[in-house]
Amino acid sequence: CRGGTLLLEDSILQTPFTGDGMNVKQGRATTRRCTFLGNNQPDTDALDYDGVIDGLIEDCRIYRFQGSNSDGIDIGEACVNVLVQRNLIYYNSDKGISAGQGSTVTLRNNLVVGCNLGVGIKDSGTSVTIDRNTFADCATGVAVYEKNCGDGGGHATITHTIFSKCATPPVTVDGFSTATVA
Numbered sequence: 001c002r003g004g005t006l007l008l009e010d011s012i013l014q015t016p017f018t019g020d021g022m023n024v025k026q027g028r029a030t031t032r033r034c035t036f037l038g039n040n041q042p043d044t045d046a047l048d049y050d051g052v053i054d055g056l057i058e059d060c061r062i063y064r065f066q067g068s069n070s071d072g073i074d075i076g077e078a079c080v081n082v083l084v085q086r087n088l089i090y091y092n093s094d095k096g097i098s099a100g101q102g103s104t105v106t107l108r109n110n111l112v113v114g115c116n117l118g119v120g121i122k123d124s125g126t127s128v129t130i131d132r133n134t135f136a137d138c139a140t141g142v143a144v145y146e147k148n149c150g151d152g153g154g155h156a157t158i159t160h161t162i163f164s165k166c167a168t169p170p171v172t173v174d175g176f177s178t179a180t181v182a
Contacts, residue, residue, distance in 0.1 A: 124152030153177025
């Protein structure tokens with residue numbers, strides 16, 4: 001989908017091929033109560049929002065995107081005010097949720113299980129609020145970092161969040177990034 005407004009509800013999406021289950025470029029988008037079933041192909045995300053304004057991803061279930069560089073939810077290209085809430089995200093090879101390229105995102109009441117990285121926050125201008133989420137069995141719960149040399153890092157504000165069986169420390173922040181954890 002490119003531009004305009006997209007509403008996707010109560011659907012099941014699965015692809016055996018490399019490529020995102022759903023990719024929205026610009027405009028507004030709401031994805032609600034959908035199930036995304038993964039595969040073993042590289043570079044395959046369940047949902048990819050790029051340049052979306054006032055986006056919503058809620059009450060979705062995302063399972064086993066296992067190819068290299070595969071995320072559950074990928075938010076980038078300067079998305080503004082995207083709310084990701086009450087999603088269940090299981091066993092993705094890379095990130096449960098990825099946010100970058102100057103995007104602003106709020107993550108609320110999500111469960112992320114068995115991902116290499118629960119949430120990755122990267123690139124200058126990217127700001128993510130993480131409130132009341134649970135990360136279980138992730139190699140790292142939250143990482144805030146500079147992805148591309150010279151581009152700067154992101155910022156995270158983390159509150160009321162549970163980290164269970166994640167590496168110690170469950171939150172990592174490089175020298176180009178900032179995070180507040182309470």
